[in-house]
Amino acid sequence: MIRKNERFLSKVYAFTDVVVIQLAFFLSWIIRFMILSDGIETISFIDYFRWNLFYTISVVTISALLGLYSSKRRRSYTFEIYRVCQAHLVSVVVFMSLLFILRTIDISRIYLMIFILANISLSVAYRFVVKYVLKILRKRGYNKKFMLVLGAGTLGKKFYNNIRKHPELGYEIIGFLDDYQEGFYREDNMEIPILDKIDRLDVVLKQHLVDEVVVALPLYAHEKFQNIIFSCEKAGIKVLIIPDYYHFLPAKPSIDSVGEMPLINIRDVPLDEMQLRFFKRLFDIVFSLIVLLLLSPLLILIAFLVKLSSPGPIIFKQERVGLNRRSFNIYKFRTMRVMNNDISNNQWTTANDSRVTIFGSFLRKSSLDELPQFLNVLKGDMSVVGPRPERPFFVERFREEIPQYMIKHHVRPGITGWAQVNGLRGDTSIEDRIKYDVFYVENxxxxxxxxxxxxxxxxxxxxxxAY
Incomplete structure (x- = not known):
């Protein structure tokens, strides 16, 4: 029943994409040639509609190849938006290339811009509505997927508690199989039955409606895996395995291979892909140039006030550790009186620190002292968004004290970051900050x-x- 529902939903998504593109076509036509009409139409409505049909076929085909019509239960909405934008942008490139080859140059550029923006906006909007409605329905017990967990030990119980935290995913655990426990697993007035022994899996699958089997067994029980997988495949049921070493894995581990041997990539970083690094770098350059241009009067004013507030240079340079553990000089507006570098490199700034000037205190609290770092972005030392860079002295200290601390250096450091927008700025927990930084790097x-x-x-x- 679940598989039928998912196949039905996939068809609904594909059909709705077709409808949305036609709606975007008519809206774009009305806006461009009725509301914004300049009286010039070199191509007829029928010709526009023909090109629209080609674009429709392209988007639906590419969406299918990108997996947009497969099960979305475990996917984030952000990932779906990314794929939707990708499908439309690739279709635009194909569409424009075909126009160039066929020398069809009379299509209105204003119309094309409205058409593409309307398509992406409507697609993102309707998918949000569908996702939201499905979450509500699943919370109320509809569109459920039934799971059987093999192993009622630590792994199995953690998985069960994790499922309980996310009712919107629509999973229901019908019970456990375990060789060493009987009766029920009880948690907060909830009882989940331990149905039988693991070697009785064939019988249990015949007696209960099961959509997925989750293997939550310790490493020493690996010899059971072959029979488990064979039994599930014979019953036509999907198998998911929780590695006993899952706490070492990233949020989204990937599988590499050497020859015919699969390898689990412990630290898969999306920005390791060249095309993604290129687009992020291009955005960094364009965004930084715009900010520096728009804020140039403010930058000049701050520079003048820094010079006026105390003797010394306007820009403060300090060594920080960045991408691939390479050191660079970060730029800031100077907020302290001139002092020995050894002191500033090895000490935190504290509340009511006598080294900070009056104007410098304002710059720190308002984060305006960070503005020169857009020059670091243009140089390639930093990114607009990324983990905040730290001084070498503290990097050496934290790498020994805090697990996963050095993962942040897999990407360029940023002016702002996921940890910072979640309140972890200034004098806050380094451990908590790293959790957010690692999440950003991996996602x-x-x-x-x-x-x-x-x-x-x-x-x-x-x-x-900030002090």
Missing amino acids: WTFIFDIKIILKTFLTGFINKN
Whole structure:
């Protein structure tokens, strides 16, 4: 029943994409040739509609290849937006290339811009509505997927508790199989039965409706895996395995291979892919140039006030550790009196620190002292978004004290970051900050960067923890 529902939903998504593209076509036509009409139409409505049909076929085909019509239960909405944008942008490139080859140059560029924006906006909007409605239905017990967990030990119980935290995913655990426990697993007035022994899996699968089997067994029980997988495949049921060493794995581990041997990539970083690094770098350059141009009067004013507030250079340079553990000089507006570098490199700034000037205190709390770092971005030392860089002295200290601390150096450091927009700025927990940094490194998308930038503006630049 579940598989039929998912196949039905996949068809609904594909059909709705077709409808949405036609709606975008008519809206774009009305806006361009009725509302914004300049009286010039070199191509007829029928010709536009024919090109629209070609675009429709292209988007649906590419969406299918990108997996947009497969099961979305475990996918994030952000990932779906990314794929939708990817499908439309690739279709635009194909579409424009065909127009160039066939020398069809009379299509309105304003119309094309409206058409593409309308398509992406409507697709993202309707998918959000569908996702939201499905979450509500699943919370109320509809569209359920039934799971059987093999192993009622630590792994199995953690998995069960994790499923309980996310009712919107629509999973229901019908019970456990375990060789050493009987009766029920009880948790917060909930009882999940331990149905039988693991070697009785064949019988249990015949007696109960099961959509997926989750193997949550310790490493020493690996010899059971072959029979488990064979029994599930014979019953036509999917098998999911929780590795006993899952706490070493990233949020989204990937599988590499050497020859015919599969390898689990412990630290898969999206920005290791060249095309993704290129787009992020291109965005960094364009965004930084715009910011520096728009804020140039403010930068000049701050520079003048820094010079006026105390003797010394306007720009403060300090060594930080960045991408691939390479050192670079970070730029800031100077907020302290001139002092020995050994002191500033090895000490935290504290509340009411006598080294900070009056104007410098304002710059720190408002984060305006960070503005020169857009020059670091243009140089390639930093990115607009990324983990904040730290001084070498503290990097050497934290790498020994905090697990996973050095993972942040797999990407360029940023002016703002996921940890910072979640309140972890200034004098806050380094351990908590690293958790957010690692999540960013492992889950980077362009949409994620935009979200962080918007959140930076919405939450403001005032930092109560900055001294």
